[in-house]
Structures are given as structure tokens and as C-alpha cells.
Amino acid sequence: MVIRKIVENVFYIGLDDDITEFFEGIWPLPWGVTYNTYLVLDEKIALIEPGVREELAMRYISELESVVDLSEIDYIVVNHSEPDHSGSLPLLCRLTKAKIVASKFGVNLLRGFYNIAGERLVGVSSGDSISLGETKLRFISIAGVHWPDSMVTYETKNKILFSSDAFGAFGSLRGAIFDDEIDKTFYLEEAKRYFVNIIGKFAGNAGKAIDSLSSVDIRIIAPAHGPVWRTDIDLIVNLYRDLSNRMVRDKVTLIYGSMYGFTENLAIYIAGRIAEKGVEIEVFNVTHTHPSFTMASAWDSKVVVFGGPTYDNDIFPPLLTHVDYLRSKMLKNKKYALFGSYGWSGKGYRRIQRTLEELEWELIEPIVEFRGAPTSDAKRKADELIENIVRAIKG
Ligand code: FEO
DSSP, rough: OOOEEEEEEEEEEEEEEEEESSEEETHHHHHHHHEEEEEEESSSEOOOOEEEEGGGGGHHHHHHHHOGGGGGOOOESSSSSHHHHHHHHHHHHHHHOOEEEEEHHHHHHHHHHHHHOGEEEEEEOOOEEEOOSSEEEEEETTTTTTSSSOOOEEEETTTTEEETTTTTTOOOOTTOOOOOGGGHHHHHHHHHHHHHIIIGGGGGHHHHHHTTTTTTTOOOESSSSSSSBSSSSSHHHHHHHOOOOTTEEEEEEEOOOOSSSHHHHHHHHHHHHHHTTEEEEEEEEGOOOHHHHHHHHHTEEEEEEOOOEEEEEEEEHHHHHHHHHHTTTTTOEEEEEEEEEEEEEETHHHHHHHHHHTTTTTOOOOOEEESSSSHHHHHHHHHHHHHHHHHHOOO
């Protein structure tokens, strides 16, 4: 548990979660995740984000009590009702008399999740505000980032944006919470993986939300996960803007699976030749990689190359899983290439082709399929494919 002062009378109270293995039961957390909450002290007291997963609630609340008398909290602002933020709300409702402030959509969700009494709940619209004394909290809808209920809370005196899932990142903070205290490269990578996997399906909404915040004078971005940005705010804003606009780089992502090394042999050959031609490439072996990482890489790549052997007259199943994840996020309009080995019958790649056609991806030819180990003929065909991939990148 980490308690830090953000500015005078505004505190960060966050919990590093290094126990949960998979966020939402899906996304691996090899470096953990934080649940960030914030306390604003004025004539009235507000807790922004009510906290943490239900199983961590007792730990959170005992730390919260070390900073504030729970009976003095006037408002608990729920920017987003997903249980990673609201799990401690039922307990807080019992221990405080605070009004629970959420978007109108959020109020409905909270009623459904926790059966909270109607008189405790205050539904707000975008643009509404409440006064705490010297400072005000203004609420702005960011519906779709990540759920329809999502909103941000803007604190007017210190110009702090409590941004909920927006501008969030995976990765525990372990005491260093500000962007000028951390390894920014690491957290920006984990912010990208967070964005693509958690918010990516609704990237268009994220773009609109960022645009709607452009007229707000923001000095500090305080998200619900990951670092608090006070020095290089543009780094996280620009990352989120580029990702939500689905900006691509001159980059190839190569995702392959291999049973006995035949397909891997050609994967490494293709990757080496592409790198040799000065094109950035990221390479993933699906046997050892969760789709959350390949999706994050594919998101801003111009070209994605898939290599997999035919398996049981179909494609190598772990490779198909990665393709299915891409479909689940509706990652559209990219270029792709296919290669792979077979034993006695091939064309397992057709299932990948069908899925990517649905997503309106454009095939770069030729498809390089070979029996057993890659032959010199397969390598000649691969050379032709590599030329076409490089042309697709460089134009
Ligand atoms: Fe951090 Fe959408 O919950």
C-alpha cells in the first residue's frame, strides 16, 4: 500500500496488486498492476475511485483509515464501476455516510452489482460539478473508455484530472508513483498493452474522449492504474491519442508457432532478411507468448506476418488463438502474409485467411508453404514475399 501527497491536501492511496495473475481473468500481469485512489481534503472530503478488488478491500480500507476518518468522507466518486475499482464499495458504504457519485449509467450498474440504496447514489451528467469548498470537482463523460459509464473527474484548484482507466497502464509502482520517478519506457509499453487489450475495441471512443479533454487545462493526470503524470504529460496523452487513432509505424510483427522447428526455421530466415533491409520487426513465438503481447505489437504495425504448420488438417491451434484475439478487438485494415510447413496435407492457413478477410486485411503474396523443412525453393519464394513486405512498408 502506498500513500503519497500529490499536492497540498490531495493524496494518492494506491495498492500494488502482485497477486492477481490475470486482469479481467484474461490479461497476464507479469509485473502486477496498481489500483489508484485519491483523497481530496477541503471543507468537504472526497474519495475519488472507491478502491480495489473486493478481496483486497480490508487491506485498502485499513490504510485509508490512517489518512482520514472514514466518517468524515462526504463523497465517494466512482468514475467507473468495474469491480477492479468498485470492489471495496459495499464495505465503504457500511463504514461511511458518504454519497456515492457516479454517471447516471454508472449508478444503474452499481445498483445491479452491489444493491446500494438509492438515496446514497447521486447520478451526474457530463459538465456537472460539486463544490468541496475552495475546490470543485467537475465531471466529464468519457463513455466507452472503458465502459459506457466511464467519466473523469477534474479538480479545479490544482487542475488535476482523475482520469479513471484513460491514460492507465499495467505494472505495479512499488512506491515511485510519479512519471519523473519511474522507468517511463517500461510503463509506456505497459500503457500500450493496457490500452490495446482493455480499451482497444472502443478506440474510437477513446479518441473522442481525448479530443473532448483538449480544451481542459490539465497539470496532473492521475489515472486509476499506473503512474501519475505531472512532468511529461504529453508522453501519455500522445501515446493514447496515437493508439486511439490506430496510427501505424513502418514496422512488421511476425507471429509464428512451430512444432519441430521447420516453420521456426523460415520464421527466423524471414525476420533476419526483413531486419537486414532496415525494417523494424518484432518476432513472437506463440508457444511462449500470450496474445496480449502480440496484439499490442500488431496494433501499430503496418504488416503482420503469420507462420504456422498445418496441424490435424487445420492451422496450429495456438496461432489461431492469436488471430482470434485480433478479431475480438476488431483490428481492421492491415496487410498480412502467411507461411508454414506441412507433413502430408497443407493449407491449414485457410482459417487464418477467412478470419482476416472478415477484418478486411489485405494479403501480401505469395503464401509460402513447404513440406517438412524449408527447401531452397521455399526460401526463394520467401525472398519474393520479403521483397513484397518491404515494398508494402516503404511504399
Ligand atoms: Fe480499471 Fe475498466 O477497469
